[in-house]
């Protein structure tokens with residue numbers, strides 16, 4: 613009798629989980645519409661891709677019917693300074709050429725990411741004096757943006773130059789310049805290299821009022837729109853199931869649109885763990901698949917309502933088998949360990965998820 617009672621206590625103390633069957637993963641869809649065509653009258657729908665820089669060419673890795681639904685592409689890594697010019701005068705063009713050529717072959721637009729950033733930036737570029745660094749910045753931008761003149765619809769000229777309350781003063785560019793004027797130079801050199809590209813400032817957390825205001829103040833203080841050819845603001849949109857609110861997204865769209873700037877959502881993904889590194893890996897259950905569909909559904913409905921202010925919406929990837937979120941969970945305890953996340957429109961089998969069906973049914 614004792615053992616039976618103990619077993620019951622054990623079962624009920626675990627909330628009967630021991631009795632419920634293991635959660636089955638949700639099934640995907642092998643038949644799906646072309647989101648790029650469906651959104652043609654609204655804005656391009658993009659995906660971050662690899663051109664082979666880490667061994668994977670997205671255009672051959674993913675099934676043709678998957679990669680062909682996008683009308684815009686951006687290099688996830690291979691156009692960043694440390695990858696495209698690792699040593700001064702040594703350029704690695706192959707992966708970037710793959711992406712630009714493949715996009716053009718599909719009639720898709722290309723976003724350039726990114727010319728000046730504090731991360732993935734080679735140390736040699738900002739060594740020495742301000743004038744030496746300035747000359748290297750100009751040479752880098754003229755070489756990279758100049759190679760693709762007329763082929764890039766929008767450049768993330770400067771990425772993540774501010775914190776919530778001020779300039780990112782620990783940026784190697786801020787350090788070697790001694791102030792934020794490197795941002796003005798970057799936009800001037802990008803315009804010199806490719807006057808046809810739309811020039812963007814790109815950042816994360818832009819929906820937070822503090823950072824949104826800091827970016828607005830930077831744009832005003834540096835006269836980036838009036839004197840330095842700024843065309844728009846890239847909102848990275850690394851969000852989750854509960855944050856940000858639709859009202860915060862709308863306020864952010866309005867803030868920059870009211871400044872006469874274009875708005876682009878440049879790195880969209882929804883972290884199902886909400887950035888909480890303590891949550892153990894889950895499968896993509898039906899409930900989670902539905903929650904993702906609801907979340908993406910409300911976000912894309914808002915995007916469509918603001919189509920006259922938005923000029924690109926890009927997912928930061930294509931399918932769940934490759935997303936930075938599978939490894940970025942908390943660098944304190946799990947640095948570079950793998951935990952499957954589910955932020956993308958296609959699942960690990962490269963089938964469309966419920967969220968894809970939801971945002972293409974309107």
Ligand code: G3I
Pocket residue numbers: 666688689731732771816848879936
């Ligand atoms: O796959 C290689 C592996 O073969 C190699 O052994 C290893 C050696 O370090 O590198 C691995 O590549 C990693 C790559 O992600 C895999 O996709 C790189 O180390 C790693 O640096 C790279 O991280 C990228 C990260 O930017 C770097 O900061 C992510 O892919 C990329 O998604 C992420 O993208 C950034 C945007 O550019 C800016 N906004 C934030 C966004 C997320 O952090």
